[in-house]
Amino acid sequence: MGKLTSVAVLGAGLSGAVAARRLAEAGLAVTVLDKGRGVGGRLATRRSSDPALAFDHGAQFMRARGPAFAACLADWEARGIVAPWSESGRFVGTPGMTAPVRDLLAGLTVRSGLTVTGLTRDADGWSLATTEAPLPGRFDALVVSFPAPQIRRLLESSGRSLPGLGIPVYAPCWSLMLALQGPAPFEGPDLAFEAEPIAYVARDDSKPGRLPGPVRLVVHAAPDWSRTHLEDDRDSVATALVHELGRLLGAPVTPIHASVHRWRYAMVETPLGQDCLYDPGQRLGACGDWCLGGRVEAAFDSGAAVAARLLAGHEAG
Structure with a gap:
């Protein structure tokens, strides 16, 4: 050789x-x-023709458990590549993931x-x-x-x-990207749910280094729901998740922008x-x-x- x-x-x-x-x-x-x-x-960060409509539609944050990644995050933070988000230990890329x-x-x-x-x-x-x-x-x-x-x-x-x-076994995930008119529908940077069909919602506009603009949400569908609807067309997935988000929040959600992304290999389970x-x-x-x-x-x-x-x-x- x-x-x-x-x-x-x-x-x-x-x-x-x-x-x-x-x-x-x-x-x-x-x-x-x-x-x-x-x-x-x-x-991942999805951008549109409007610079204010940017969404971190994949991983939402980074956290270190071991010394090697902690040292890397510290270096990135010192150079403005990442910044803390919300609670201690969670970092996001700036200006995008x-x-x-x-x-x-x-x-x-x-x-x-x-x-x-x-x-x-x-x-x-x-x-x-x-x-x-x-x-x-x-x-x-x-x-x-x-x-x-x-x-x-x-x-x-x-x-x-x-x-x-x-x-290894993977869970898929449908990711919904929303921009809303008016105030945020919940306080804080993110929400987690234990029931189907939505697992997690993050407020992208709450992250450091983002451009000002409308409230922007990234909604991650739960694994089982994503598996069931993996081959559905994008419009029907977006409509269903917007409806379910409104139901979980207790008030209808009216987006000024809505799009989805399908992650076939979102999270390794085994x-x-x-x-x-x-x-x-x-x-x-x-x-x-x-x-x-x-x-x-x-x-x-x-x-x-x-x-x-x-x-x-x-x-x-």
Whole structure:
């Protein structure tokens, strides 16, 4: 096996971004690819033509339990990348939840809007096929940070496998983005519900660093409701969730803007139970919150772990 000089990282969510940054800092040439128009994964901010209508429609905040992510949050806070939200220990990206990932990927080669459809490995390394065109060049190593079912499908369709890769169970989530005229329908930054069909509501306009404008809510449907209605059309999902939100709040909700986003892999319910997967024989790694649990910190830790495994093998070689 030749010298390790280049790595492709598939997926520009937090775990992929952490892995990419650690590998680049070690002196490797890193290329990050993502099928989305932007970066962030579920650290997502949806913007419209009106700058005031911006919604964090994925993960709502970050919280650290361990020292590594706590130190990273402290650095980001000092540099204005994140800011505290509401209660002690909860942080949000500023001016949107994509800010931490953008910071990690600053200065790296990032190719957005590319869907990887096939992988080939030969003596010269990994080559990638995309829906747009074959990607020029070879990569000595490959890190995939997609949700686990997507990793399995990509590997199987390419005639590859990664030992230890199971299929962690995910809960989907319909996310409703609302702008309202008039005052907020509840006090405080957010609400959690135990009953179907709505699990959580956050006031995006209460977060630091956001532009002034109308009251903006992000509503996350409960997992079972989202599963039942996963293939419903967007208009019917939006109408149903607006109605249910009004019922739960005790007064009708009349939005001036309403849109929805479907997260098929919103929250891992049965994680792998280890920080990452890495096969040194293939120089193939995988990471994501599905390894350790459905938290932003779990994605951070997994991305750092797969980079460490790859670099350890590189140094040993």
